[in-house]
Amino acid sequence: MNNLIKKNTDKISIHEQKIVTLIESHGINIRDLICVMNKNLVCGL
Numbered sequence: 877m878n879n880l881i882k883k884n885t886d887k888i889s890i891h892e893q894k895i896v897t898l899i900e901s902h903g904i905n906i907r908d909l910i911c912v913m914n915k916n917l918v919c920g921l
Contacts, residue, residue: 899909
């Protein structure tokens with residue numbers, strides 16, 4: 877069971893790294909992106 881959880885965690889972290897790399901390669905500031913996401917969550921959009 878623990879191995880399954882670890883595999884899923886590894887997959888997620890690899891996926892996050894890909895997203896971060898993609899964002900950085902497009903020159904988008906991650907903090908700005910998080911800000912926008914938080915505003916959308918607060919506004920309920």
